[in-house]
Structure formats: structure tokens, C-alpha cells
Amino acid sequence: MFRSALLFLVLFITWLALSGHYSIFLLISGVVCAGLSTILTLRMNKIDNLPPEVNFTYRLPLFWIWLAKEVTTSAISVAYHILHPKLPINPIIQTISAQQKTDVGLVTYANSITLTPGTLSTNVNKESIEVHALSKNFIESLTDSEMNLKIAKLEKSQETDS
Amino acid sequence: MIFMVASAALLFTILLGLTRAFAGPTVYDRLLAVNNMGTKIVLLIAVIGFLMGRPDFVDISLLYALLNFIGTIAVLRFVKQQRRHADE
Amino acid sequence: MNSIIIDIFGWILIGSGAFFVMTGGLGLLRLPDVYCRIHAAGLTDTLGAGLMMVGLMLYAGATLVTVKLILVLVFLLFTSPTASHALAHAARLDGVVPWTKKNTKEKRK
Numbered sequence: 448m449f450r451s452a453l454l455f456l457v458l459f460i461t462w463l464a465l466s467g468h469y470s471i472f473l474l475i476s477g478v479v480c481a482g483l484s485t486i487l488t489l490r491m492n493k494i495d496n497l498p499p500e501v502n503f504t505y506r507l508p509l510f511w512i513w514l515a516k517e518v519t520t521s522a523i524s525v526a527y528h529i530l531h532p533k534l535p536i537n538p539i540i541q542t543i544s545a546q547q548k549t550d551v552g553l554v555t556y557a558n559s560i561t562l563t564p565g566t567l568s569t570n571v572n573k574e575s576i577e578v579h580a581l582s583k584n585f586i587e588s589l590t591d592s593e594m595n596l597k598i599a600k601l602e603k604s605q606e607t608d609s
Numbered sequence: 610m611i612f613m614v615a616s617a618a619l620l621f622t623i624l625l626g627l628t629r630a631f632a633g634p635t636v637y638d639r640l641l642a643v644n645n646m647g648t649k650i651v652l653l654i655a656v657i658g659f660l661m662g663r664p665d666f667v668d669i670s671l672l673y674a675l676l677n678f679i680g681t682i683a684v685l686r687f688v689k690q691q692r693r694h695a696d697e
Numbered sequence: 698m699n700s701i702i703i704d705i706f707g708w709i710l711i712g713s714g715a716f717f718v719m720t721g722g723l724g725l726l727r728l729p730d731v732y733c734r735i736h737a738a739g740l741t742d743t744l745g746a747g748l749m750m751v752g753l754m755l756y757a758g759a760t761l762v763t764v765k766l767i768l769v770l771v772f773l774l775f776t777s778p779t780a781s782h783a784l785a786h787a788a789r790l791d792g793v794v795p796w797t798k799k800n801t802k803e804k805r806k
Binding site: 610612614615618619620623624625626628629635638639640641642644645648649651652655656659664665667668670673674675678681682685688689692 | 704707708711712714716717718719721722723724725726731733734738741742745746749750751753756757760762765768769772773776777779780783784787788791793797
């Protein structure tokens with residue numbers, strides 16, 4: 448119940464932010480649309496049997512900032528590789544282990560790997576992720592498993608909260 | 610002025626993407642090029658909105674971002690299914 | 698005075714964003730196979746789009762347009778890795794062989 452109320456609120460705020468007009472008619476249609484979307488989502492949850500398990504903690508924004516820093520450094524490195532006249536790339540595929548237990552954590556890890564330029568997840572299993580990297584030094588930043596640990600921590604803090 | 614430069618750069622890059630979409634040896638190259646061009650078009654629409662002094666264009670670019678993602682996934686599914694049929 | 702500062706930062710941010718977008722486009726042409734090209738595309742999707750959107754936000758100021766720009770950016774950052782992963786996974790299942798340095802040398806022989 449709390450979840451659906453929260454969903455309704457988020458949808459309605461999105462409506463307000465996107466419309467920019469606040470006449471009574473538009474406000475009422477916003478309430479109707481947000482309500483309909485909430486009801487549809489509840490129905491879909493019944494079919495899927497997969498309630499959304501996303502809890503936001505204070506760690507998530509910190510992780511995003513760390514990820515942004517990581518993305519910036521590796522993007523500059525990829526740009527150097529592309530612009531270099533000799534194209535000094537040496538692509539490799541390597542399987543790395545993932546410690547995440549929940550699906551959300553695993554998806555977060557795989558997406559973070561893909562979002563960082565230079566590394567790309569090509570296959571995701573329960574315990575490992577197959578990664579394609581532009582050259583060896585990109586994959587070295589993954590095998591020191593800093594990102595892995597950070598997301599595992601993120602997951603743990605979610606479990607204790609809920 | 611910066612908006613002019615940015616939209617020129619974006620248009621030039623879209624041209625590069627088009628080349629890849631025509632040349633790409635596999636379907637996936639073409640799909641990647643189209644998806645990437647979509648991202649650039651989202652940026653281009655936003656920049657052109659500022660260039661024309663009508664920032665409302667951002668609404669259109671938001672819509673285009675949504676459509677671009679769903680379009681890529683849909684075409685990918687279609688390609689996958691066709692490949693499976695061809696195998697049988 | 699204020700507008701000059703905005704102009705300077707806007708030039709830097711949007712200009713470097715355009716640089717990364719163009720580098721990504723160049724990589725799309727130069728790199729040898731699909732998997733490598735996805736890396737180049739990622740360059741456009743992350744830093745190119747990010748820097749440009751932040752630059753536009755500077756010009757928009759504290760208005761609803763900024764909120765919409767943030768929405769566009771967040772949406773791009775959430776969906777582009779998903780699309781890239783789907784592409785790479787499909788290519789892998791379909792048996793597209795990744796390019797390596799050895800491959801080309803064998804072909805040349």
C-alpha cells in the first residue's frame with residue numbers, strides 16, 4: 448500500500464514537472480493519469496509476481512558520484528585510444544566474478560560495467576559476468592574489484608534497511 | 610554562438626553515424642549506428658531549442674529519448690526472432 | 698558579469714561535450730568490430746551527452762527546462778547501457794567473432 452502511494456506521488460510530481468501549466472483541469476487530469484498508471488502497475492505486479500525491490504539509501508548518490516568519476520577517467524582514456532593514429536587497442540574477453548546476491552544488484556553491476564566506456568558486459572550469469580574490454584588496462588580496473596565490493600555493500604545496506 | 614558550433618558538430622557526427630549504418634558489415638553494426646544517431650538527435654533537438662530561443666523543444670527530445678530506446682530493443686527482438694526462424 | 702561567467706562555462710562544457718561526441722562518432726568509423734564500436738558509442742552516451750546537458754542547464758537556469766534536461770540525461774544514462782548490453786549479448790549469441798590482434802595477423806598470412 449505504501450509503495451503504491453509512493454508510486455502515485457512520484458508519477459504526479461513527474462506530471463507537474465513536465466506540464467508546467469497549473470490550471471484546475473490539467474491538475475485533475477494529472478491525478479487521473481497517475482492513478483490509472485498506479486492501478487495498471489499493481490495489476491502487472493500480480494501477473495509478474497515480482498514486486499519492485501528498490502530501496503534508496505544514502506549510499507546510492509555517493510556511489511553515483513564515484514561512478515561519474517570512474518566514467519570520466521575511462522572516457523578520457525578511450526578517447527585517447529580512438530584518436531591515437533596507430534589505434535593501440537587489444538580487445539580481450541574475460542569472465543569476472545560477481546558477488547551480488549539479488550537481481551537488482553547484479554543488474555546494477557552489469558550496467559555500471561557497460562556504462563563505463565572501455566568495458567562492456569556481454570553475458571550475465573548468476574555468479575559471473577563476461578566482459579569485453581578495449582584493452583588490458585581497462586579490465587584491470589575491474590579485476591581489482593572495487594566496483595564489485597561497492598555494489599555488494601550497496602546491496603547489504605538495502606537489506607538491513609528493509 | 611556555442612549552440613551553432615554544437616549543432617554543427619552533432620550534425621557532422623550524425624553523418625559519420627550514417628556512414629557506419631550504410632557500411633556496417635553486420636546487422637548489429639547498423640543497429641548500433643542507428644541507436645547512437647538517436648542519442649545524438651536527442652542532443653541536437655535540445656541544442657536547437659536553445660538556438661531558436663524556444664527551450665520547450667526539450668519535451669520533444671525527452672519523447673525522442675524514450676522512443677529511441679524502445680525502438681532499438683524492438684528491432685533487436687525482431688532480428689533475434691528472424692535469426693531463430695532461419696536456423697530452424 | 699554574471700552572463701559572461703555563464704558563457705565561459707557554457708563554452709567549456711558544451712565544447713568538450715561536442716568533442717567527446719565527435720570522438721565517439723570517429724570511433725564508430727575507425728574501430729574494427731561491433732564490440733569495439735559499442736565502446737565508442739558509450740563515449741557519446743555518457744560524457745558527450747552528460748557534458749552537453751550540463752552546459753545547457755547552465756543556460757536554462759533554475760527553471761522547469763532544467764528539470765526536463767535532468768530527466769532526459771537520467772533517462773539516457775539508464776537506458777544506454779541496457780541497449781548496449783542487449784546489442785552485445787545478441788551479437789555474441791549470434792556468433793559474431795570478436796576482433797583480436799591475432800585474428801588480423803592470421804588473415805594477413
